[in-house]
Amino acid sequence: xxxxxxxxxxxxxxxxxxxxxxxxxxxxxxxxxxxxxxxxxxxxxxxxxxxxxxxxxxxxxxxxxxxxxxxxxxxxxxxxxxxxxxxxxxxxxxxxxxxxxxxxxxxxxxxxxxxxxxxxxxxxxxxxxxxxxxxxxxxxxxxxxxxxxxxxxxxxxxxxxxxxxxxxxxxxxxxxxxxxxxxxxxxxxxxxxxxxxxxxxxxxxxxxxxxxxxxxxxxxxxxxxxxxxxxxxxxxxxxxxxxxxxxxxxxxxxxxxxxxxxxxxxxxxxxxxxxxxxxxxxxxxxxxxxxxxxxxxxxxxxxxxxxxxxxxxxxxxxxxxxxxxxxxxxxxxxxxxxxxxxxxxxxxxxxxxxxxxxxxxxxxxxxxxxxxxxxxxxxxxxxxxxxxxxxxxxxxxxxxxxxxxxxxxxxxxxxxxxxxxxxxxxxxxxxxxxxxxxxxxxxxxxxxxxxxxxxxxxxxxxxxxxxxxxxxxxxxxxxxxxxxxxxxxxxxxxxxxxxxxxxxxxxxxxxxxxxxxxxxxxxxxxxxxxxxxxxxxxxxxxxxxxxxxxxxxxxxxxxxxxxxxxxxxxxxxxxxxxxxxxxxxxxxxxxxxxx
Numbered sequence: 276x277x278x279x280x281x282x283x284x285x286x287x288x289x290x291x292x293x294x295x296x297x298x299x300x301x302x303x304x305x306x307x308x309x310x311x312x313x314x315x316x317x318x319x320x321x322x323x324x325x326x327x328x329x330x331x332x333x334x335x336x337x338x339x340x341x342x343x344x345x346x347x348x349x350x351x352x353x354x355x356x357x358x359x360x361x362x363x364x365x366x367x368x369x370x371x372x373x374x375x376x377x378x379x380x381x382x383x384x385x386x387x388x389x390x391x392x393x394x395x396x397x398x399x400x401x402x403x404x405x406x407x408x409x410x411x412x413x414x415x416x417x418x419x420x421x422x423x424x425x426x427x428x429x430x431x432x433x434x435x436x437x438x439x440x441x442x443x444x445x446x447x448x449x450x451x452x453x454x455x456x457x458x459x460x461x462x463x464x465x466x467x468x469x470x471x472x473x474x475x476x477x478x479x480x481x482x483x484x485x486x487x488x489x490x491x492x493x494x495x496x497x498x499x500x501x502x503x504x505x506x507x508x509x510x511x512x513x514x515x516x517x518x519x520x521x522x523x524x525x526x527x528x529x530x531x532x533x534x535x536x537x538x539x540x541x542x543x544x545x546x547x548x549x550x551x552x553x554x555x556x557x558x559x560x561x562x563x564x565x566x567x568x569x570x571x572x573x574x575x576x577x578x579x580x581x582x583x584x585x586x587x588x589x590x591x592x593x594x595x596x597x598x599x600x601x602x603x604x605x606x607x608x609x610x611x612x613x614x615x616x617x618x619x620x621x622x623x624x625x626x627x628x629x630x631x632x633x634x635x636x637x638x639x640x641x642x643x644x645x646x647x648x649x650x651x652x653x654x655x656x657x658x659x660x661x662x663x664x665x666x667x668x669x670x671x672x673x674x675x676x677x678x679x680x681x682x683x684x685x686x687x688x689x690x691x692x693x694x695x696x697x698x699x700x701x702x703x704x705x706x707x708x709x710x711x712x713x714x715x716x717x718x719x720x721x722x723x724x725x726x727x728x729x730x731x732x733x734x735x736x737x738x739x740x741x742x743x744x745x746x747x748x749x750x751x752x753x754x755x756x757x758x759x760x761x762x763x764x765x766x767x768x769x770x771x772x773x774x775x776x777x778x779x780x781x782x783x784x785x786x787x788x789x790x791x792x793x794x795x796x797x798x799x800x801x802x803x804x805x806x807x808x809x810x811x812x813x814x815x816x817x818x819x820x821x822x823x824x825x826x827x828x829x830x831x832x833x834x835x836x837x838x839x840x841x842x843x844x845x846x847x848x849x850x851x852x853x854x855x856x857x858x859x860x861x862x863x864x865x866x867x868x869x870x
Contacts, residue, residue: 281308281505283867284529284542285549286512286558288313289363290490290853291840291860292549294403297433297494298864300504307503308540310510310531312554313360317495322366323486324625325439325478325636326610331367336360340553340738342805347746349800355741356807357551361508364551365489365853368807369637370478372404372436375848375855376643377468378681379721382671386845387817388826393468396858399865400466401427403857404434407482417442418475419451424464433493434857437482440475440639441630444605446713446774447475450640450688453770459644471682473642479853480636485629487636509534513735515546515562515836517578524578526836532735545835545867549860552809553728555842556585557739559813559823560730564830573733579832583821587668587814588726589847590743591806592751594759594799595716596786597692598766599779607632607691608711638689643682643720643849647757653677655753659723664821669748671846672721676754682720682849684758686765689714692782710780715766717758718806720849723748728812745803755803756795763789808852813842828863839863 283299285292288311300307316336321327333339333354340355358364377393384392406428409415418440429436440447454460454473461474481488498504512531516539517524528541548555559565563578565585570577600606609617610632624631646652656676661669675681692712726744731737746752766775781787785801788794816822818831824843830836841856848855 279306280541280543281306282542282544283307283547284540285309285547286529287311287363287549287551287554287840288361288495288506288508289358289549289551289840290365290856291863292547293362293490293494293498294857294860295547295549295839295864295867296504297498298861299867300498300501303501303503305503307498307505308542309504309506310512310529310540311361311506311508312511313358313508315361315508316366317361317491322360322362324633325370325480325485325487326607326633328367328369328636332356336367338553340741343740343742345743345745347752348803353743353745353805355553355805355809357553357809361495361506362489362491364807365479366487366491368853370480370487371636371638371641371851372477372479372854373641373850374465375468375850376681378675378678379846379849380468382675382846383815383844385671386667387820387822388815388845390826391815396862397427397468399858399861400854401429402432402861403854404429404432404436406430406436406477409438414442417448419460420475422461422464422470422474424467427464427466433497434479435481435488435493436477437480438475439478439480439635444639444690446604446688446690447639449770449774451475453765453768454642456768456770459642465643469680471643471645471680473640473686476638476641478636480634485625485634507533511735512558513561515558517833520834522834524833524836526833545837547867548836548838549840551840552588552812552842553739553741555838555840556728556812557730559584559830561733561735564832565729569729573730575733581818581823581831583814583816583818583823585729585812586727586821587811587845588728588741588743588809589722589811589844590745591719591722591808591847592745592755592803593716593718593806594755594803595689595693595714596763596789597712597714597782599710599776599781600713601774601776604711604713604774606711606713608707611691612707638687640688642686644684644686644758644761645679645681646676646683646754647761649677649679651757652683652750652754655750656723659748659750665725667820668725668846669723672723675721683754684720685718685850686758686762687716687718689716708780708782712782713774714782715762717755717762719751719755721847722751724751725811752796752799755799756792759789759795759799760792806851808847810841810844810847810852813838814845815843816845827866837863837867
């Protein structure tokens with residue numbers, strides 16, 4: 276890139292930042308500078324080999340944030356993984372590529388955002404990825420993927436998406452057969468936005484190379500090959516620089532430390548924030564944009580009093596029970612225990628055949644499920660009286676939860692024992708038992724509880740105060756406990772039961788109690804952990820509703836400071852948010868281009 280000032284500075288070379296950099300730089304006259312705090316780990320096998328994703332949590336590739344102690348989770352502090360590497364969280368996630376629901380995205384528009392509804396985002400979901408289903412009919416039948424609808428399938432996007440399930444894994448088929456047996460098989464293509472039920476989910480894995488497909492491979496590589504793009508890693512942005520104008524503050528550049536050395540970078544057009552749900556509000560507050568009281572507490576002059584910054588934090592909690600499997604059922608436990616024979620076999624299969632357990636990241640089987648006991652759910656929600664500022668959000672979520680055609684929870688299977696022996700480091704257990712397990716789990720879809728993330732100091736290196744306020748709305752615990760009870764019943768279906776030892780071990784002392792509602796609640800309070808789905812802290816909403824950015828994604832009170840990451844989500848999507856991060860970033864790039 277020439278030495279002259281870039282048009283756009285993108286703060287954060289993560290999932291959304293690289294999408295926007297790639298799309299804007301398609302115009303050779305547009306010059307882009309990307310500043311990423313983490314390293315380029317694109318050659319690291321921990322990133323590239325799908326099964327190694329659990330080694331990245333709480334590593335050098337993770338910001339290693341933790342929540343405040345959660346009074347409604349027995350006082351536990353929860354790890355808050357966020358990718359600290361080129362590619363961001365798309366470089367460290369479990370690779371599940373899961374669709375949102377139309378109802379959840381339409382709620383964005385209902386919260387005061389014209390153009391940000393399902394119809395407005397569907398083209399961008401399709402643009403983001405290419406779904407490459409297995410070619411052989413036997414695998415398609417085994418995985419039950421007759422639901423693919425060409426109307427919604429991505430066919431030309433740079434992200435490569437495939438199905439991790441294989442015919443060698445009988446549990447994939449048993450999952451599908453169990454949901455067929457319950458008459459709860461998926462009602463359609465999940466990317467139709469209206470499906471519910473069980474199915475084999477896709478993953479961001481290139482089916483040819485069996486390596487992670489993510490923001491770097493899809494967008495970073497083509498962007499970095501262009502002379503009009505410059506990417507600097509090891510660059511921590513401390514502050515956004517502004518000039519005052521009649522229309523508000525104009526962002527002129529940023530102050531950053533590159534490998535410890537302070538530098539100023541100027542932008543001729545815009546500064547674009549893509550730091551994620553925790554670092555974007557942090558940088559806004561460090562730069563003088565946020566709730567005036569928060570800024571004054573830390574001695575930061577208030578440039579724009581914007582109380583919504585850092586508020587509206589949303590996340591999904593998940594939990595599961597690890598059940599000992601029957602003899603002969605292959606799981607990931609021997610690899611997690613690093614047994615030499617299992618490692619040697621897996622390495623050989625991957626190196627020589629691009630097959631075997633190393634090709635699979637997190638989950639292969641998924642289900643979107645409605646509330647098992649609607650009457651009990653309605654009673655639980657009715658008990659809670661929302662604060663005045665929370666009422667609109669509460670009512671929209673309630674309307675989704677109480678619709679029998681929508682989902683309040685997701686179910687999944689993880690083919691190994693899960694770390695549920697305390698707060699834990701990650702889903703991969705640090706206290707491994709000698710037996711082999713499969714874990715049946717559930718995850719929230721639309722929690723009513725919301726929290727906040729704010730700076731803890733004016734020091735850029737200080738970690739933020741992160742308080743998700745899990746279960747602050749008591750209905751969330753009731754709903755999740757219903758789902759956990761139902762998942763326990765799933766294990767006893769005639770299709771899945773043969774794969775588990777009838778009198779087998781479980782992973783936790785309370786795991787035998789989850790068939791009872793109160794027992795399920797106790798188990799959740801002891802074991803629930805983040806699903807790594809943080810979003811919402813720079814919300815796309817009207818300013819008077821607590822919004823931070825307008826429908827053009829420009830921060831209120833500024834003329835040219837935009838946010839393009841998951842922090843803009845006004846309402847959390849029903850499942851893994853990465854597909855929505857890609858779609859939002861694609862739409863953001865078009866907005867910036869003026870399309």
